Amino acid sequence: MARGGHRFAQPAKDDEFKNPLKTIDRWGWLGESIYGKRVLCLASGGGRQGPLYAAAGAVVTVVDISGAQLEIDRKVAADRGLQLRTVEASMDDLSMFAPADFDIVIHPVSTCYVPDVAPVFREVAKVLCSGGLYVSQHKSPTSLQAEMKRGESGYELSEPYYRSGPLPEVRGSRIREEGTLEYLHRWDQLLGGICRAGMVIEDVVEPIHAKKDAEPNTFEDRSRFIAPYIRIKARRVGQEKTRTEEGSLWLPGS
Known part of the structure; x- marks a missing residue:
């Protein structure tokens, strides 16, 4: 998909680099500056997120399971004279990073591709410093339940809310990605999962x-009938630094 020019593999445009912080943070959640902040762009390869955060002055690491997506990031960074690090890994295993390695984790829509979001949120909480921000966007469960074609009363719900396994494949829709396995996550798994992770x-x-x-x-x-996405701002709490005889060890709070 990345090599074929999929819409999620399109680099950021020139005008978006004119004011990169405004482009990536329209709600002002990140404050006036992220210069020098350690930012993890999680499951977000493709030449957009990482380069824009780097252009805004952050120290950026991009994690993606697709090497082809990361290659786009490296090319955009090289073309624009930006510095960023790329790591090929799954979003639910960030064991290559130390606890409290990042000030901010940015996570565009991608949790729909894992069957269980709880490990993802636990990994995010582990690598975030105390007070660090987690900004994520998710496909709403209602949107994944509903039909793609409009009926007499609107877009009817055809998938059960309490379900397991991947959703049936859908073709020709901006809501779903052909050729992928997608999973519906309930609100208690998304909102509650973020809270339970710390x-x-x-x-x-x-x-x-x-x-x-x-x-x-x-x-x-x-x-008009169904909001397709939800964007969440969360903050890490309880990440305490514990001194040991052998050095410093960061542990999640209870």
């Missing part, structure tokens, strides 16, 4: 994609 949720937004006069069966029309 983070507190400070803000939640549903990015607006709806258009009033959109044609039926388009992404914009479907978004």
Whole structure:
């Protein structure tokens, strides 16, 4: 998909680099500057997230399971004279990093590709420093339940909320990615999972994609009935530094 120019493998555009912090943080969650901040862009290869955060002055590490996606990041960084580190790994195993290695973890839509989100949130909490921010975006469970085609009453729910296993494959939809396994995660697994991992949720937004006069069966029309995504700002709490005779060891708080 990355080699074929998929929409999630498109590098950031020139105008987005004019004010990179505004591009990546339209809600102002990251403050006035992230210069020098240790930022992990998690499961976010493809030439957009990592290069933009690096252009905003952060010390950036990009983790992605796809080497082809990371290659796009390296090319964009080289072309623009930016510094970033790339690591090929799964989002639910960050054992290559030490506890409290990062000030900020940025996590675009990708949790739908793992069957269990709890290990992901635990790994994020482990690598975040005390007070560190976790900014993530997820596909809403209702959107993954609903039909892609509009019926007489709107977009009907056809998938059960309490389910296991991957969702049936859907073709030709901006909500779903062909050729991938996607999983529905309930609100208690998303919101509750973040909290149980040792983070507190400070803000939640549903990015607006709806258009009033959109044609039926388009992404914009479907978004009038169902918010496709949720974006969450959470902060790490209880990450305490414990001194040992052999050095310093960071442990999650109880």
